[in-house]
Amino acid sequence: MLEKMKKITLSTFLVSGSTAVFAIISLISVFITINTWQTQREASRPYFTFKESPRIELADEVSLEFRFFNVGTHPATELTSKTMVFHENLTENPILIDTYRVVNDIPRDTAASLLLYLDANDVDANDVDANYPDLDAYYIVIRLDYWDPILKDSFAQTIFIKWPGVYQERVQPLIHMEAGEKDRVIQYIKERNLAPLD
Structure with a gap:
């Protein structure tokens, strides 16, 4: 047993x-x-990136053209951008705060353009008459918010860029901010309650 x-x-x-x-x-x-x-x-999911360098043109104003490409598989809808431009010294108010909304869907491998116009007097009034011999550097922060109609979810991206301005009469290309610059810019934005970045 x-x-x-x-x-x-x-x-x-x-x-x-x-x-x-x-x-x-x-x-x-x-x-x-x-x-x-x-x-x-x-x-x-949709995801936006640059495939080509943004264009910068100087005339009576400074114009910047960004072409964002959707490199994700899904389309993006309801794309809204909020752009802020401010001097690199981070002591002045932004010279531009602009919101733009795209009404069309942005399928995969399709571009959406964003044009920014900065008044030459706002950029640097002393250099307007001298035909832009030198311009200071500026930070550009672009927040993109969009909807994925397939996943039925919203997404956001924040892009941190620096324009070194004009040096020795040569327009400098846009570059990505360094980590330390990004931290200072985020602090600047939070202190002034300019936009949510989360």
Whole structure:
């Protein structure tokens, strides 16, 4: 009788152990599946980037043209941009705060243009008559908000750019901010309650 109880206890233990192992494997499989789904979801969502350098033209005003390309698989709708431009010294108020909304869908590999016009007097009144020999540097922050109609979710991107201005009568190209500059710019924006960046 004792041997029979030992066999039943041993078999019960083996069955319980194998059930526990199966449950753990099932949980791991569910975790991997969810993780894979989230990765695929992020890879499919709309995402905007530059494929070409933004254009800068100087005339009676400074014009900047940004062409954002949707490199994600899904289209983007309801694209709204909020742009702020301010002097690199971060002591003055922004010279431009502009909001723009695109009414059309932006499918994959399609561009959306953003044009900014800065009054020459706002950029640097002393240099207007001298035909732009030198202009100071400016920071440009662009926040993009858009909707993915397939995932039915909204997304946001914030782009931090620096325009080094004009040096020795040569228009400098736009560059990405350095990490330290970005931190100072975020602090500047928060102190003035200019826009949410989260």
